[in-house]
Amino acid sequence: MAIAAHEETVHGSGHAHPSDLQYVYVALFLGVVTGAEIVLGYRHPNALIIGSLLTLMVIKFATVALWFMHLRFDSLLFRRFFLTGILLAAGVYIAIMMTAFQFFGNDTTSVPLNKIPPPARITR
Amino acid sequence: MTDTIVHAPIPDQSEGHHTSTGLSNEKLAMWAFLGSECLLFGGLISVFLIYRNKPVGVGPKVSQIYDIPFTSVSSFVLLMSSLTMVLALAGIQRGDHRRARIWILTTAALGATFVAGQVYEFTSFVREGLGYTTNLQSSAFYTLTGFHGVHVTIGIIMLLSLYTLSLRGNLPTEKAETVEIVGLYWHFVDVVWILIFTVVYLIHP
Amino acid sequence: MTTTGGKLWFGVSTLAFFAAWAFALGSDFEWFGAFVLGTISAGAFLLGLVSVATGDGDVAATADPAAAEVPARRSLPAFWPPLAAFGAGLSLIGLASHGALLYAGLGVLALVFLEWLVQGWAERATGDHEHNRKLRNQLMFPLEVPVVAALGVAFIVLSFSRVLLALPKNGSVIAAIGLALVVLSLATLISFKPTAASSVLTAVVVLGAVALLAGGIVGLVHGERHIEKHDAEHKSEHVANAEETHP
């Protein structure tokens, strides 16, 4: 699974964490990206807009994970654990959307909703 | 017989590394847990996305009543709370407990602002006619965002507990890792909101 | 000197007094409830006087001052009596007005009862004050820390969401960003002032809490702003069409 056959090296405490100011810069960057996202969000959604929104989302995600969650500096093992989770989640759930629900195509509900009788009232 | 055995000196004994990899057990556990959480939130997000594409029988669509400006502010607040969280950690790692406390408290306050915003959002959505049971989308929406909100709330409770511990002197610099682990949880919750904000709020058909 | 017992009765008296007024105003001067609360207030005041006069009936305290040579039990400042009175008052008001207040009051009473009991026990558990304190904390921290933290979250969230709901739509956006910026800049300021005493931080937090509480109450009294209801299917189609031009 996430751990490969070889051992992780012992991480020293010597690696330099960023200074407070650097963290502030990272946060400012995140703020700017969020601003860009909001502006894009007001556009009529087409493939390009959606694509750039998703890209910005990934950038933000990665920035927080790498800087604030220290994945940049910490052991590779942590990164593998997290990535395994993310990739598995992305894999199985995108597979559901694609295969079963044809999420990226048209809607699959064939019966118009108003044709289905309302559920009987259940009292317990 | 055992007293004749001479064991080779164990290299990682001296430097305070107790573990085979030199990584802290607690941090590793937290990362494993976060990996697991990915599948939890992934499931809720995909259920919402799938059900959002379905027609609603009753009530408004969620996307009709989004208050994007307000949600943007909420996202900004949560993002900034990640900054303050990391500053708190940097503080306690330097042994600067005063700053660490200030930033922990700030993070908790920002988190609470976010949750307050969510309560406001939910209330106004309900007033607009989108109750939890109204339609498919509403159930999925409230469950997803509510679940995230509960995570934030638990995070705040942990932060306030840390604050109390720190005030009582039970959070010395050696235990900075406790703050780091709570921080990991906090950032994770933030990262999930980054996903939700884009995928649920900004991109809608 | 006001004794511990005296504090309790005076607290009850004060709270009952205010409760009587609150009840009277809230129930449009329904006399019976206000009369009962007023009587409680007066009775508690009398009992308080008796309690002070007799020094809580403590024989040792009045009889032999020389006996004070015995090392005094170090009591923590007991704010339980006024709090108990507050809880009692709250539940009385709740009884007359709103169920939630009753439950809140009963909750406060139960908590005070528990805390007082444990403190009373712990203070004479052993002869070692330090050890007593440890025992008490060991027993009560698991309850206190999460409950206090949860109450803190609930306090901020409920108060501030009332404010947001009362404000107009754009106002709530501004209020939210405003609060966040105020919190951030205050924190930055304090963190850059290493000389600032910890009392400054406490003062800021207390002031903020009071402001938030006031805002929450004002918001509650003002009521929510009018929010238009989207209901029918045809209307949602109408809005869907409008969405083509506006996100």
Place this chain on the structure above:
Amino acid sequence: MALTEERPLLELTAGDDEVRQPLGSFRRPTSTTGWRSWITTVDHKRIGILYGATALTFFAIGGLEALLIRAQLAQPNGQVLSPERYNQAFTMHGTTMVFLVIMPMLAAFANYLIPLQIGARDVAFPRLNALSFWIFLFGGLFLYSGAVLDQIADNGWFNYAPNSGVLYSPGHGIDFWTLGLQIAGIASLLGAVNLIVTCINMRAPGMTLMRMPIFTWMALVAQFLLLFAIPVITVALFLLMFDRLFGGNFFVVQKGADPLMWQHLFWIFGHPEVYILVLPAFGIVSEVIPVFARKPLFGYPFMVFSGIAIGFMGWGVWAHHMFASGAGPVTVAAFSLSTMFIAVPTGVKIFNWIGTLWGGKLQFTTAMCFAIALVSQFTIGGLSGVTHSISPSDWQQTDTYYIVAHFHYVLFGGSVFGIFAGFYFWWPKVFGRCLDEKIGKIHFFTWLIGFNLTFGPMHVLGLQGQPRRTATYADGMGWNLMNLLSSIGAFTIGVGFLIFIFNVVKSRNNVVTDPDPWDARTLEWATSSPPPAHNFDISPTVSSLDEWWHRKYELGDDHKLHRREHPESFTAATPPENIHLPSPSYWPLIIAAGLPFIGWGLIYSYWLAGFGGLLTFVGIYGLVLEPSVDPDAGHHGHADTHDTHEPEPAAVVAGAAEAEEDADQ
């Protein structure tokens, strides 16, 4: 009233318990014997035994349910159970066997063996370990508490929507099922995190990953599967719970919901779950076979990597449970292929076992018999599994007894045989007493015959078209004989279980003298049987795979193996004094005890849920704030190198708060 009663200062003398622990204060538990020591224990070995005992109890219950089913089906138009009761019986049978028997049984082995096999003092988080067990136990009790109120789930262990909705299942049975499994899920998740960290971080010096015993490896892969699969079922259960308790619409078809949503979520969990159930059993037989074949495991690295490959590929095959649901040609084709591929690493394992047996000096002990039975019976189950991957044939088999036959060959012939191989193999290690070999053989053959008699005919019945989950069948369908045989087989298995219990009781007097009676290979046999609380008097240093074997045998000048006179053991003449073990604690029990109240509260009254929530929350904080090693416990000296250290508060709060939240929603 004298509110200020004075008491003279008592003179404090060190160690004067009378003074330091006055009346009414909670004393930290210190006992090492008696019931109190068991409910407060944080020792991984005791927790393993607790898991095993609980799982065996549930095994008896689930077995009785199976016998009810078979009694009903022994003859056409059976009258033993009403259709409602029949539905409840097969639902609870499946749920019990999967969640309350095999999973905890494997957790028992993993808990007991992993720290011993990797040379650790305990797991990474001993108190969290105790918490996992208690949560599991209370989850199981909660699940069965519905039976007391006659609210029993009756929808099958997969609980398909929309049949599980309020409309079609108006009672509370499904609510008990949903909440009970969520509680049990918390236990599995915490256990998985704990064991993963243990395997990665707590290994003895020199114990590299590729020197880890194969059981530890397979259990580790299974823990990873749990780690990532539990949240998926949690989502599904959570949504179902919201549907049923709070009027959500997730599986309400009338509101436009898609019932396939449940099936997907359930089987994304469900298929990795299959490997969770079987991989550790594979690990067990991979330990047993080399010992009794007197040969090292053939192709150890292949075994490891095929286990990992199974773990990964197990995520890509779930839709083969849904071929008949109209998933579409592309989906069916893709999942057919991936299902065929997953047979490859499984086949690798089977060939490796055969390779280990080949040319070995085989000793047919009971453990070995069970292990070989696993290899053969699981292969039958695996092959019938491959027939499902071909979707046209799957369409014929879906919802027939063929499927029942298949998964019983895999789970009984695979997991349960593996587990019993483990019982016979490690019983002397755990209890210092041997199970009787002669009775064991009788047990084994009763089971082998009974098992094949029960599930073999089901293949035929399935192909003849007898549907699953149907309370009766008409006479004259040609199913009578096979059903009768199958029922006879089921009762034979029941008799076999009684023989096993008899063997267990009888083993009291069968004390072993040699701590290593099988001349085994791995580290757990290098300490006394049963092991001391701290596992090894001397911390092991590892230099090879099968470390204990290499310490016992050396290659002589004549190029033959010689047993060393005194192999380097890890037991000292005088027990070491400087080992700090975490102190026992009441808190795990308290945390877990709150969870069923939350469940009952959500179903019946929120006040109860509030009480349960408070109990759990207080318990979590109590556990976190309590120092893991009791400062008053009277340990002296400095910490040992392999001192197990405890979770920092945050990790536990986060983990347990999560648990709380899962249950609280």
